[in-house]
Amino acid sequence: MVVRDPALPQRVRIYEVGPRDGLQNEASLVPVEVKAEFVRRLLDAGLTTVEATSFVHPRWVPQLADAAELMGRLADDLGEASRDLPVLVPNERGLDRALELGLRHVAIFGSATETFARRNLNRGLESQLEMFAPTVARARAAGLDVRAYVSMCFGDPWEGPVPVAQVVATGRRLLDLGAGQLSLGDTIGVGTAAHVTALVEAFADAGIGPDRLALHFHDTYGQALANAAAGLRAGVTTFDASAGGLGGCPYAASATGNLATEDLVWLLTGLGVEHGVDLDALVGTSTWMAERLGRPSPSAVVRALAQSAP
Ligand code: HMG
Numbered sequence: 144m145v146v147r148d149p150a151l152p153q154r155v156r157i158y159e160v161g162p163r164d165g166l167q168n169e170a171s172l173v174p175v176e177v178k179a180e181f182v183r184r185l186l187d188a189g190l191t192t193v194e195a196t197s198f199v200h201p202r203w204v205p206q207l208a209d210a211a212e213l214m215g216r217l218a219d220d221l222g223e224a225s226r227d228l229p230v231l232v233p234n235e236r237g238l239d240r241a242l243e244l245g246l247r248h249v250a251i252f253g254s255a256t257e258t259f260a261r262r263n264l265n266r267g268l269e270s271q272l273e274m275f276a277p278t279v280a281r282a283r284a285a286g287l288d289v290r291a292y293v294s295m296c297f298g299d300p301w302e303g304p305v306p307v308a309q310v311v312a313t314g315r316r317l318l319d320l321g322a323g324q325l326s327l328g329d330t331i332g333v334g335t336a337a338h339v340t341a342l343v344e345a346f347a348d349a350g351i352g353p354d355r356l357a358l359h360f361h362d363t364y365g366q367a368l369a370n371a372a373a374g375l376r377a378g379v380t381t382f383d384a385s386a387g388g389l390g391g392c393p394y395a396a397s398a399t400g401n402l403a404t405e406d407l408v409w410l411l412t413g414l415g416v417e418h419g420v421d422l423d424a425l426v427g428t429s430t431w432m433a434e435r436l437g438r439p440s441p442s443a444v445v446r447a448l449a450q451s452a453p
């Protein structure tokens with residue numbers, strides 16, 4: 144049953160990260176043709192923004208070493224539309240690889256904490272920005288749209304709780320470089336609802352409204368959906384999620400899967416918030432992917448609907 148809450152936004156955008164955040168953390172290498180089919184199925188299910196892969200160093204993330212090959216296959220299948228699939232680029236080398244393929248949306252990924260910046264990017268808090276500055280400037284000059292992730296916005300496995308002001312300061316600097324949107328990551332899933340509200344409000348107090356923000360929750364402690372609901376209530380309209388709840392970060396101890404797209408879709412549907420996704424098609428895709436990965440999806444909605452499927 145749909146019970147609409149008039150205080151909530153009319154519509155949200157789901158930013159699907161399964162093929163990137165989901166598959167980057169898989170123990171086994173997923174064949175490139177399976178990845179391509181995964182992306183195609185996600186688009187067919189109505190997801191309009193699907194982050195396809197990551198142009199990072201293949202030694203750092205071997206699971207996504209086939210990034211160029213995957214984008215080539217998707218260009219063959221989808222044509223021009225494949226260029227609108229966003230990809231991660233940490234630096235100018237990554238940007239060059241994306242530009243060679245004519246891609247139009249890239250995402251840099253910074254950290255709000257020193258330790259994670261070093262572990263994930265081999266750079267400190269300041270020098271990550273030195274790496275991003277020319278990357279964003281060149282991307283913008285080439286007409287690309289740039290998203291900036293901020294990791295460890297709630298807690299960090301090495302540094303503990305992360306002060307809201309520290310997150311806002313990092314976000315501000317990433318926007319000042321020219322990023323269009325900030326995706327605030329709870330990389331290890333330790334955040335809770337009031338913390339989300341406080342963070343979104345702190346950004347608003349700094350002049351950065353919820354329209355510039357996306358929320359990116361991992362579900363380590365089962366809080367991702369409650370946190371998304373808090374973000375929705377605070378006016379955020381872009382939510383990152385991964386089909387079937389795949390995911391994690393290979394450089395963050397205790398980062399498990401992302402908020403499952405199906406769980407988010409179920410919540411939004413019940414609240415009468417438009418999202419444009421065909422839930423049955425999405426569950427079918429996650430069930431198909433789970434078979435390929437050899438383990439069931441952790442998503443409660445996938446489990447419930449897969450069992451009740453005729
Ligand atoms: P580095 O070793 O310091 O790199 O790594 P470097 O700049 O010193 O270059 C060393 C060599 O790497 C050079 O080659 C470069 O050309 C090459 P050589 O001259 O030795 O032959 N190189 C590259 N090759 C391919 N693609 C590139 C690239 N860059 C340099 N882009 C680097 C620095 C940033 C590259 C490395 O630390 C890296 O790749 N890190 C990526 C880690 C990662 O992908 N983590 C997961 C994504 S983040 C995440 O999941 C969190 C998120 O979901 C949000 C959340 O949950 O919070 C987004």
Ligand code: MG
Pocket residue numbers: 164328330359361391392
């Ligand atoms: Mg993530």
